[in-house]
Each structure stands twice: as structure tokens, then as C-alpha cells.
Amino acid sequence: MNVTIVGAGLGGLALARVLHVHGIDSVVYEREASRGARGQGGMLDIHSGQRALREAGLIDQFHAIARGEGQDMRLLEPDGTLLLQEDTPDDAPPDRPEVDRADLRNLLLDSLPDHTVRWGHAVEAADDGLLRFADGSRTTYDLLVGADGAQSRVRALLTDARPVHTGQSIVELGIPDIDRTHPDLAAMVGRGNYWVLGDGQALSAQRNGDGRVRVYLSFHDTAEDWLATSGIPFGNPAAARARLIDLFSGWHPRFTALIAACDDTVLPRSITTLPVGLTWPSRPDVTLVGDAAHLMPPVGQGANMALLDGALLGLALAAHPDDQPAAVEEYEREMFERTGAAGRQSARMQQLLSSPDPARKLLAFFQPG
Known part of the structure; x- marks a missing residue:
């Protein structure tokens, strides 16, 4: 099985790691020149995505770099009124710990063989089993996985949807x-x-x-x-x-x-x-993970869904080593349902935050009744 992943973000790296755990080789092509070529953003609230890290055999290492105190929250109104303050006890379970995105990415990168990620490979075009790069080089694939984010080049092989x-x-x-x-x-x-x-x-x-x-x-x-x-x-x-x-x-x-x-x-x-609940007809040789598949508002779901996408696609491929089309269909069926629900929840949160008197509405969300 020749698994080719475009994009060394969380989803693509989680997929590569779970495949590695199950003895399946993959190659990750990343347009950035190195892991430190660009800042990776701020803290992530990892909740459901912890399952992916367990499947990747990295949950203990994750807890070592996560910040339980990052769950603390303060909610205020513009006049300075404090509506809510939640301080996390030192012995609280790490249900939603915060982790620096760069630290989490480095954890995944360090868990892979050195040859897995090929830096400095910007994808220019793909189809018919051939991947072409901006520098004129090319490679073949059996399964192409677009983990290349909001402006995915791979997405166009499956849908006309755009952010x-x-x-x-x-x-x-x-x-x-x-x-x-x-x-x-x-x-x-x-x-x-x-x-x-x-x-x-x-x-x-x-x-x-x-x-x-x-x-x-x-x-x-x-x-x-x-x-x-x-x-x-x-x-x-x-x-x-x-x-x-x-x-x-x-x-x-x-x-x-x-x-x-x-x-x-x-x-x-x-x-x-991207449109909430986006789907596409399954193709045996191409699929998507993370923002390439279901770009959501930044309200705490996107990174978790990307991690789960990568891990669950890896598990499906490991479970069907001789039936790649079945593995892709199984993954996409579950992914469409899971991320559709997360997308609807994210859209509701986005609507709440942009509505009149959002602070009081968010307080009611956190403290119903």
C-alpha cells in the first residue's frame, strides 16, 4: 500500500503515526522548508482528540507536555464586569488540557522515522495516480490523502466546495x-x-x-x-x-x-x-482529513477532528490492508457523521459569539439553568 499524505499538520502526522504503529509505510509531503519554517499558532484545547493520541501510542507523552491549568477560564463584559471565573484544581482530571500547537506537532514529528516527512515539496497538481510538485518533480501514489488545510489542492479532486x-x-x-x-x-x-x-x-x-x-x-x-x-x-x-x-x-x-x-x-x-456537513462520492484513491475536509470556525473542534481523522483513517487502512476502497469508504462514512455534528456545534457557537449580548449568552451556555 502506497499511502501519500500531503501536509504535515496534525491530521496528516496523526495518520502517518498510526500507520507506522501498524507497520504501514507512508510519505508526507510538506511545502514548508522545515518544521521551524513557520509559527504554528497558539494553544489547543484537546478533548476528543486524546483518543487519536492513544491510538498513536503517545498519550503519556501528550500528558507530559499538556497544561491542565490551561483549562482555567475568565469571562467578562466590556465594562469590566466579571461574569465567570473557573480555576482548575491541581488534581483535576485532564479532560480538556491545553497544549501548544507547535509542541504537539513536534511530538508527532518525533514519533516518525526520519525519512517520513519530505520538506520543501509544494504540490502543484494531482490526479490519475500522479502527484506533481512546484519544482517539477513528481511521484506516484496508490492512495492520496489531502491533509493540506483550508486551501487544499487535493480537495478539488473530490468536490468543488471552497471556503x-x-x-x-x-x-x-x-x-x-x-x-x-x-x-x-x-x-x-x-x-x-x-x-x-x-x-x-x-x-x-x-x-x-x-x-x-x-x-x-x-x-x-x-x-x-x-x-x-x-x-x-x-x-x-x-x-x-x-x-x-x-x-x-x-x-x-x-x-x-x-x-x-x-x-x-x-x-x-x-x-x-467550508459548508457544514460537506460530503463527496467516495473515490478509492483519494480522501481528505482535517481542514481540507471540514474547515470550521476556531471554537475548539478543528484540531480534535483533524487528529481523529488521521487516526481513524489509519485504523481503517490497517483493518483492510487488501481492500483500500473499503477502508476509505468506512473512514469517510464515520468522518462525515462525526465532523458534521462537530461542524453544526461550531456554527452554533459562532452564531452565539456574534449575537447581541454574547457574554451573557455564553455564561448561560456554561451554566445552564
């Missing part, structure tokens, strides 16, 4: 070494997640394992080109922070102080999703 703008635009900022540089803000944010939700806007802060706090400023009901027309000068970090503070005028000064304390990292993101 569309959700109306949410995000600007990411950050404060390095916050405990030393801004201890007052560190105490305010706490050990985990800090959410301030207003009508049409939100500020969230997330403590990372390296002492950095990532700050996300969200703007809802925005046009697809809003980041370009917002007047935020992304090429000038100091001016960008000043403009963002202006956009949050009227909020409590402690929140604009958090923005002012950020460094020169200013990253704009337009949030896109």
Missing part, C-alpha cells in the same frame, strides 16, 4: 514573557483563557506554555475585505496598535492596556469555513 468568509475578522497580537514584563496584566489574564465579549467585537487572551500571551481581537459581521478597508496599518505595528485601541474605545481601560502592551506581531486573519 467562504464567515463575517468574522481577527487580528492576533501578543505579549512575550508577560509574567516578567507586565505582571499586573499576567495576573489579570490568569493561567488559561480570558474572554471579553461585546456586541460585534471581542477580545480574548490565551496564555501559552512559553510565557507568551496571545491576544485575539475579533470583529463580527465584517465584509470579506474588511481587514484591507479597516484603516489598520498592518505594516506599522505601533500605528496598528493605536488604531486597534481606537476601535475598542469605550471598553474598560484594562483591556486597551492589554493591547498597548503587545509587541510588534500584528497578524490579520479572515475566518473562512
Whole structure:
């Protein structure tokens, strides 16, 4: 069985690892030049995805790098009213621990033979058992797995669906070494997640394992080109922070102080999703995992679904070593049902966060009745 995986993200690496555990070779082609070529983002809330790490034989190593205290949460309104504070006891079970995405990716990479990931291979086209790269090289495949994210090149072999703008635009900022540089803000944010939700806007802060706090400023009901027309000068970090503070005028000064304390990292993101419940007719030689298959809003499901996709596809292939079409169909049938439910849940959460009075509605979600 010649399993060719495009994309060295969590889903693709989980698939490669589970195949390796079951004695099946695979090759992962990744466009980035090396594992450290690009930042991997912030913390991940790993819950259902822990099953994938068990199947991969990595659950103990995962718990060693995960942060149980990252489950702490504080929810506030723009005027500074604290609605909810949940602090995780030291002996709490690790049901939803946070882990740095880069640390989790490195755990998966280190669990694979050195030759598995081929760096610096950007896919240009694929079909009829042939994969072609931007540098002119090519390779053949029996099974091609697109784990190549939101802008997947492989997806076009299965469906015409493309990601569309959700109306949410995000600007990411950050404060390095916050405990030393801004201890007052560190105490305010706490050990985990800090959410301030207003009508049409939100500020969230997330403590990372390296002492950095990532700050996300969200703007809802925005046009697809809003980041370009917002007047935020992304090429000038100091001016960008000043403009963002202006956009949050009227909020409590402690929140604009958090923005002012950020460094020169200013990253704009337009949030896109694939249609909820996306399916396609099964092909024996091509399938998808992760965001390539079911891009969702960033509300805590995407990474877990990607890990499960990879692990469960690997298990299906191991269970049907002589019947690849049956393995792919079995995987896709389960994946469509599981990720459809997760996509609907994510869409409801996204709708709640962009609705009027979102902080009180989220409080009711966490504390029903």
C-alpha cells in the first residue's frame, strides 16, 4: 500500500503515526522548508482528540507536555464586569488540557522515522495516480490523502466546495514573557483563557506554555475585505496598535492596556469555513482529513477532528490492508457523521459569539439553568 499524505499538520502526522504503529509505510509531503519554517499558532484545547493520541501510542507523552491549568477560564463584559471565573484544581482530571500547537506537532514529528516527512515539496497538481510538485518533480501514489488545510489542492479532486468568509475578522497580537514584563496584566489574564465579549467585537487572551500571551481581537459581521478597508496599518505595528485601541474605545481601560502592551506581531486573519456537513462520492484513491475536509470556525473542534481523522483513517487502512476502497469508504462514512455534528456545534457557537449580548449568552451556555 502506497499511502501519500500531503501536509504535515496534525491530521496528516496523526495518520502517518498510526500507520507506522501498524507497520504501514507512508510519505508526507510538506511545502514548508522545515518544521521551524513557520509559527504554528497558539494553544489547543484537546478533548476528543486524546483518543487519536492513544491510538498513536503517545498519550503519556501528550500528558507530559499538556497544561491542565490551561483549562482555567475568565469571562467578562466590556465594562469590566466579571461574569465567570473557573480555576482548575491541581488534581483535576485532564479532560480538556491545553497544549501548544507547535509542541504537539513536534511530538508527532518525533514519533516518525526520519525519512517520513519530505520538506520543501509544494504540490502543484494531482490526479490519475500522479502527484506533481512546484519544482517539477513528481511521484506516484496508490492512495492520496489531502491533509493540506483550508486551501487544499487535493480537495478539488473530490468536490468543488471552497471556503467562504464567515463575517468574522481577527487580528492576533501578543505579549512575550508577560509574567516578567507586565505582571499586573499576567495576573489579570490568569493561567488559561480570558474572554471579553461585546456586541460585534471581542477580545480574548490565551496564555501559552512559553510565557507568551496571545491576544485575539475579533470583529463580527465584517465584509470579506474588511481587514484591507479597516484603516489598520498592518505594516506599522505601533500605528496598528493605536488604531486597534481606537476601535475598542469605550471598553474598560484594562483591556486597551492589554493591547498597548503587545509587541510588534500584528497578524490579520479572515475566518473562512467550508459548508457544514460537506460530503463527496467516495473515490478509492483519494480522501481528505482535517481542514481540507471540514474547515470550521476556531471554537475548539478543528484540531480534535483533524487528529481523529488521521487516526481513524489509519485504523481503517490497517483493518483492510487488501481492500483500500473499503477502508476509505468506512473512514469517510464515520468522518462525515462525526465532523458534521462537530461542524453544526461550531456554527452554533459562532452564531452565539456574534449575537447581541454574547457574554451573557455564553455564561448561560456554561451554566445552564
